[in-house]
Amino acid sequence: MAWQQPMDGSHASGSKAAAAVADGPGTQRTQYPYVTGSSIIALKYKDGVIMASDTGASYGSTLRYKSVERIKAVGKHSLIGASGEFSDFQEILRYLDELTLSDHMWDDGNSLGPKEVHSYLTRVMYNRRNKFDPLWNSLVIGGVKKGPKGEEKYLGMVNMIGTHFEENHIATGFGNHMAIPILRTEWREDMTFEEAVKLVEKCLLVLLYRDRSSINKFQIAKITTEGATIYPPYSLKTYWGFAAFENPAQGAVGSW
């Protein structure tokens, strides 16, 4: 109950004590997303995993933030990318910082790989949905780590209610409709980084043309055995001069 919660946030579940709505009759604690990021594109290539997204975050249909990083490195072997509620993503990054720190403090030479991070996140997402207080995101986790069978590439995703799986290529949000068909026809296991960048840019360009909440400022990140690299943002060349773009009504059948 709300009146039993201390105001200073020293409660066990202090992180959300102040924000949580009372769990009584007639009250709601299910929120909806405010600031959202759009698609994440990710795929395995020869030396690791490549991940890409634009740097926009929308407030409803308003493009509110135009330069936010939606791809971050986690520990030594993983990358995480997020679509959906941006503040929930930032809370997830805090969870992951806590996780990697407490794991590091064992000082046993072990470190969490992408598989472990993914597994952890599936449990976090599923538990929050069970509390009817979800983290409104689709998360993509990619990474490489030495395993019993040598270098193992990993790419998985989890959504806001805890559905999760592994795949060779993943696209969230609008990308699931627009980019997946491209990835399914053109993806290969042994792509070089340059080929992977080309493929990812092709997907991003399609999304830029068709997803109204996407912007022309992109970030690409890769993770290999050498570690994570998040490249600085850049733009893609666009062409809007198609006749159908300039006069979409021309040739349309109808009295108007």
Added chain:
Amino acid sequence: MSRRGDWVYENNGGTCVAIAGADYCVVAADTRLSVGYNILTRDHSKICELADKCALASSGFQGDIKALHKNLAARELLYQHQHNKRMSCPAMAQLLSNTLYYKRFFPYYAFNVLGGLDSEGKGCVFTYDAVGSYERTGYSAQGTGSALIMPVLDNQLKSPSPLLLPARDAVTPLSETEAVDLVKDVFASATERDIYTGDKLEIVVINKAGTKREYIDLRKD
């Protein structure tokens, strides 16, 4: 309950079938994971090997299914430590029922078929609804393709009426290879009409020699 939104569940589709014979059991499920008209992945196993000579195939909401499988695997490990033996398939069947009913008012959205060998080495199939009512049968189908598959199994396997006295054995008269062939056929057929079934079929065959897995391709459209 009124505060529960429609977002808490998702149907990820899939079909599960199990057929029991005199000394074997076949458990099968497709590997497609979808939501709405989207296919999330074409290679996601729905079958979990639990207990001794026992496999569980589940379709429904993947998040709940994984939680259920993890829960049951953990409970089976505790059982092993406490009793110094593996759980039998009928024991796992009862545990699954209790586990499902425990969440009667916020159910696991999971449709399960449990198959394996009982303590006498005879094939057994247990079929469930989402809240834990279950029945021991000789064969069963669950999931999005069940309406297409179940009548075919009824027709081909002609189980004795449960009303007969004394109770007749429910196991099918087929040989192991005949049962595996039947499973392949019913899945190939269901894939033709059910958009949530396809990509690949995973078959687990359990007999006294142990368990073996087999895969065949299904239509990917």
